[in-house]
Amino acid sequence: MTRPLDITILGLSLSSSWGNGHATTFRALIRGLHARGHRVTFLERDVPWYASQRDLADPDFCRLVFYDRPAELETRHRALIAGADAVLIGSYVPDGIEVIRRVMTIAGGPVGFYDIDTPVTLARLDEDQCSWLSRMLIPAFDVYFSFTGGPLLDRLERDYGARRALPLYCAVDADRYAPAGGRPLYDLSYLGTYSPDRQPGLERLLIEPARRLPDRRFIVAGPQYPDDINWPANVERVDHVAPADHPAFYAASAFTLSVTRAEMMATGWSPSVRLFEAGACGTPVISDRQPGLEAIFPESDAILIADTTDEVVRLLTTIDARARARIAAAARAAVLGAHTGRHRADELIAGLVRPHEAHPPVIQAMEGQTMAGQRERTGDDAHSPA
Known part of the structure; x- marks a missing residue:
């Protein structure tokens, strides 16, 4: 049994389920973490669309903190990131590339990426059109959690440089989703x-x-x-x-x-x-x-x-x-x-909490990825992207 951890998560939205599947996924996961005794802080970008459609503004299973700009992660919320036992960054976070770079310079523990949109992410990366993740940043994560499993996990490690790629499927909060009875309408x-x-x-x-x-x-x-x-x-x-x-x-x-x-x-x-x-x-x-x-x-x-x-x-x-x-x-x-939130919480902790190397500075990771890309273009790399 892992000791209770302080975990900071930066995701698209926890407060609003309007027009996205991320909120319900994070809610099930974080409720599972809470049930296991872990303490979670969720950092959410305060954007007008979700601000006007919030259906969970004050969760009782975690601390929810809003920020206006990525720079605030260093000026106002540094302690939440630096003091966390682990940090998780989700896909589709606004200005995600800048967010990742700032978090990597602050975090002292393991940092994972949780891709709730993996096939979309990789398609955007291949087209150089991804706003929430850079291909050059993938090797900087301790672990790349993917809601897509199967052969794609091998591709993430082989072709995109992920140190470890692990499945973390969506889940359900079994305490809130149960048969309600009644005759179907x-x-x-x-x-x-x-x-x-x-x-x-x-x-x-x-x-x-x-x-x-x-x-x-x-x-x-x-x-x-x-x-x-x-x-x-x-x-x-x-x-x-x-x-x-x-x-x-x-x-x-x-x-x-x-x-x-x-x-x-x-x-x-x-x-x-x-x-x-x-x-x-x-x-x-x-x-x-x-x-x-x-x-x-x-x-x-x-x-x-x-x-x-x-x-x-x-x-x-x-x-x-x-x-x-x-x-x-x-x-x-x-x-x-x-496939409950508690199952996913256990899988997340097992993937995050393990001996890990210090985070490679982001610039070094980017330079290393650029050199690998140059080798691919010259035919010297045995594992070119699919």
Whole structure:
């Protein structure tokens, strides 16, 4: 058992779940850390979008501190970073590259990176369009935690210079997500922010089935959907469902749908937090297909896979309440056995707390990465990027 630690986390948002999946992921993780006796401070950039949409301004499981500019990390919050037993920096942090550089000059303990968007991050890095991480900074981290597992972990070490790449999947707070009971009001639901690359999957696996089953009820919840989407009359739209209301949302659904972003579909091993939430709430999931999903949810036992509209229609019209209950029970057992916030907290501590070298100065890390890039271009490096 590790002694209680003081951990500082810098992430996109903890205070607002509006339009992002980071807040619920961090909440489950930090509640797990709190349950294990660790003390967490979360540093969040105070931006207008989230400031106007906060649904957790004063958490009881950690200290939440807002800052206005990266420079404040050194002038106002140095003690929180320098005095921490470990520091974790998340993906999509505003001005993330500058934040990382400042943190690396202050932190005395291990510093990890938590990528909740790994396939997107690597695609942006390859295009030199990533605002929250520089390829040159990756070797400076003690550990690179990725919400994507599988072969991508090897790529992070081999091609991007990560010292250690470990999986840290999303998770669910099992104390807050549980079956709520009641009779389902909707045959199929979907909970997620609009994304252009997810929309074709939503069209194929929910909107078109709704057109073919006009006597069934459907619901899509999430912000930022364009006004020009042609929703069938039997699809209800809700702009936002707060995390506290997620269990009731799932309880009202006979099935819920999971649709994967294109980069994550291509990479695989990127389970959405919605899979764990629905599983914990005892609602069976219909998901699109991605490599690695069967390692978390055995197909047909704990999850249903659909590639086409016809398959969704068949599932909705042939699976009875008893079969739904059996699938839901298997999914709930899989989630509670390995995918709660407490599980992730233990994995985080195990990855962060170990003998580590002093942080290489950021400039040296950048220079070393630049030299490696030069070797790649001249053909001298045996491990060129994929």
